[in-house]
Amino acid sequence: MHSIYAKSLKPKAKRLVYFSIFIIMLLAFSIKHSANTYGQTPFEKTKEEYSIQLKKYNLARNNYLTKKANYEAFKTATAKKETFESTKSYLIEINFLLADKLRLVKEYGNSIDWENSNYNKNELLTLLDEELSYLQNHWADVDKTTALEQLPPLAQELKDRLNTTIVAKTDKNIGAYELVSTERAHANSNSLTQQIKNYINPLSNDNNRAIINNWDSEIDSVNQNIQLDIDKAKLEFEKISIERKSSRVNNVIEATKGARAELEKSLDLYREILRII
Secondary structure, X not given: OHHHXXXXXXXXXXXXXXHHHHHHHHHHHOOOOOOOOOOOOHHHHHHHHHHHHHHHHHXXXXXXXXXXXXXXXXXXXXXXXXXXXXXXXXXXXXXXXXXXXXXXXXXXXXXXXXXXXXOXXXXXHHHXXXXXXXXXXXXXHHHOXXXXXHHHHHHHXXXXXXXXXXXXXHHHXXXXXXXXXXXXXXXXXXXXXHHHHHHHHXXXXXXXXXXXXXXXXXXXXXXXXXXXXXXXXXXXXXXXXXXXXXXXXXHHHHHHHHHHHHHHHHHHHHHHHHHHO
């Protein structure tokens, strides 16, 4: 009686573990967006707005280049007026494009799961709000210009800001998002590893003990590699300045990419041990 019950329990338990793997895979390797039954998520809506603004920017840029070339060729008062108008429009569209990009990065941050993260979401998003406020003020300065000569200093100011705090604060947020998502996936992986260990250890016998021990060793090694990559990403993240543009965020992304590759290995190991046991 006991033997029959044990045999019937095993496939049920295995199905439960397989189901857990499926759920963890979704949690670990999918981006969690805010649910919106009636339409787009805020992230999707902001992404669409950015795409629309990018088209406006390209049109304004082409018009600016055409009018600028005409003015340089003919130097007439009419050409200068048209150059002023097209340059002003172009600068405004650059401003709007940068603002929409910052909003897109912000909404991406709102879409991921920050639960149990050591990083302060509000603190990081405030960095983006600071740059959005700057762009609002800069747009107002451009909007009230009345002569072509007023625009180059404003264009240079925006360029300098872009190469310092706008890019730097954006990179700081992107680096944090990479870490938060990767650490969340790692936590899910650790939870699943423990579930599987709890399942397979009672099944250990003389025939499969070596396999289980080797699996334990391999999964622990993968876990250590994941943690090493995460620790490396954290060190690079701390080096990202919010005052000047750098390439540090690329190092964060590269390290978290390595961690995610190891996470994929762990999923393969889960499937393998469940096929064998």
